[in-house]
Amino acid sequence: MQITVIGCGYVGLVTATCFAEMGNRVSCVDTSTQRINALQRGEAPIFEPGIEALITTNLRAGRLAFSTDTAGACSRAEVIFIAVGTPSAADGSADISQIVAVASELGRTLDQPAIVVCKSTAPVGTACRVQSVLDHQCQRRQVAWQHRVVSNPEFLKEGAAIDDFMRPDRVVLGTDDADAERVMRALYEPFVRNHDRILCMSRRAAEMTKYAANTFLATRISFINEIASLCEQLGVDVEEVRKGIGSDQRIGHHFIYAGCGYGGSCFPKDIRAMLQMAAQYDMPMPILHSVEARNQQQKTWPLRMLKRELGNLHGRTLAIWGLAFKPGTDDIRDAPSLVLLDALLAGGSSVQAFDPAASDNIAQRYPEAVKEGQLKLLQDPYAALNNADALVLLTEWKQFRQPDFHLVAQRLRTPLVIDGRNQYDPQTMASLGLRHVGVGRQVAPPAAPVLREVV
Template identity: 45%
Template sequence: MRITMIGSGYVGLVSGACFADFGHQVTCVDKDDSKIAALDAGRMPIYEPGLDQLVANNVAAGRLTFTTDLAAGVAGADAVFIAVGTPSRRGDGHADLSYVYAATEEIARAATGPLVVVTKSTVPVGTGDRVEEILRERRPDIDFAVVSNPEFLREGAAIGDFKRPDRIVVGTDDPRAREVMGEIYRPLYLGESPILFTGRRTSELTKYAANAFLATKITFINEMANLCEAVGADVKDVARGIGLDNRIGRKFLHAGPGYGGSCFPKDTLALLKTAEDYDAPVHVVEAVVKVNDARKRAMGRKVLAQLGEEPRGKTAAILGLTFKPNTDDMRDAPSIAIVQSLVDAGVTVKAYDPEGMEAARSVMPASMTYCSGPYEAAEGADVVVIVTEWDAFRALDLQRLKSTMAAPVLVDLRNIYDREDVERIGFHYTGVGR
């Protein structure tokens, strides 16, 4: 199949490279000249384990190409995927669909024959209807079929998620579109990955509902962590105790500083706005958003509490800046609120992250110092704070860390260390919900 991917960001690039690896002919389109030039040179615009090699292999095989020429990319394609950004709209929290609709306009102008247009971007219910209206208004001479096919990729594990998905959701009532989508995903179907064919609006809502539910699990266990601290229980054991119930499951039950990233914050907000528009309030999701926002600020106060009554002039070492490990994504990362709280209190902040420091420069206070490793960050620090659970932080030489610090205080916001082990070395240890 000939596939065109409009947008060569996280979703578009990973999806395009994986489709090419299945044997399809894929063209990735992007308006950013520098991004396309970098991709042509083998440089990835994002950090995702294994992506550089996957792209290189399929470019070498002639199955994957990059261009800024949308018309050339669309001409002769069997399916065109829209994989552009849908950030929260400034001012009201609705998903900004301007990039989706702009891509739709260009597809309409470039189409040369019958075409299946697929929204891969995360879009509110009813977006596919408007995409179809635009296509038919602009080009009544072309037979378009519009499909919703949301992505369910975890940053840091996206290639595995794409190739071994829990499910593939395809929203269409059009027989031709269903046939095309079935052929595109045939390699996964043969591997027994379930394909759920459903209505387009149902598919659009499924993506938001999935992310909202996962955000709810994270927020729930964080609330339980607060209660554990108050009553003297251990949230790790609570999480294990409830997670072993297969009706609940163990995933997303890890207490921490709150969720962030490119999906959960904006998608929960967009779902709230959709619910308001249709007068069908979702109070649980509303509470999740409120609690998560408060959670990040509370983690800043948690760190400040370990610096004594007068934190001004003291130094904090922050280990991990990205919202999760194995990505360079800083969008809505809990570290942003934590660092800002420390800076506002007059604390000097030094930080290290294996992949996220370049991205952090645009969102972090200018006064923060970036270090080349965890031990450099800890030198002279009054507290070390683990914010992101990178593997590189799971087996730190705690004796070495202690020897460089002004005070042996460890705040472990991911609970990756055992209190007894850390305190045996002479640290004062603070975890989450323990």
């Protein structure tokens, strides 16, 4: 099948590469000449395991091409995916101006009917708006045919996006057009041959499905973090609680790990967009407001623990392991590390940090601190520990799971580990002479309950 993907960002590049891997001929378009030139050399602008190997393989096979010429790339396309950015606007709503601009350009330039697929995460009603834009342009040009618009939201996890695309839990198609559904089913059939996971629904329902999925997962994270906060006060180990509730098949173990908050390009942005959509209809959503508030509070947990253990942090040297919002990516958008770094650098602390992928992005965000030596981004995780007053774990990269704790204890000036991802066992750490502070794992004598007189 001849496919065009507009947008060579995270979603667009993974989509284009995976479709090409299945034998389709795919043209991927972007407005950035620098990005396109790099991709033509097989260099990916994103950090995603396995993506460059797939790009190189499909470039050499002639199934994948990159261009800045939208009209040329779409001239023979049967299916056109729109995968451009929908960043948060000032009021928290999703900015769909790039989607609308692409739709308008397609309406002006396409010389044949096509299936236009909205792949970007966008508010309910966006696909219908794209349809209206395309219809308007067709009427202006007085053409006899109509484009068919499908909503096909992505469900990719950074760090595992290729596997998610190749082996999807489900493929959601938003369309009421039988021909469009047939083509889209044929396109995705190789990815779901063992078990048909294609769900067809209305365009608006497909768009809402994406937002509902992400906000529900964020809710689970904020819920367990709130339970962890109470566990700290009651002398309960939240890890025992997590295992206890996760064993219930109705709940499961996914997304109930206490930590220092979620970040990234999806959950924070999608919750803000969902709240803004609800506000437009004067619809209160107290649960999602609480999810967002809990997460913002949770991101301050590492700083609060440092202050509790060390007191005044001015002049202190702190080591940080992990800067990306999650392992497997270099993405630092809304990462808990930014909240901690902002506070430490503003408060006069020195920071020695290591991350296997995200250091360059952090350096671009804090150029003055790096230049002045207040923030050191190191190439060796153990070098970050030298004479530090504490180690703070923020991202659970695999290489941090079983470090040399004897070396950790030797390098730290103060044997304190703030474990923002509950990676380590407190008893094991104590046996090695390290003080371990985990999320919801500070076991202390429970406070006496407040007795109220019964009237």
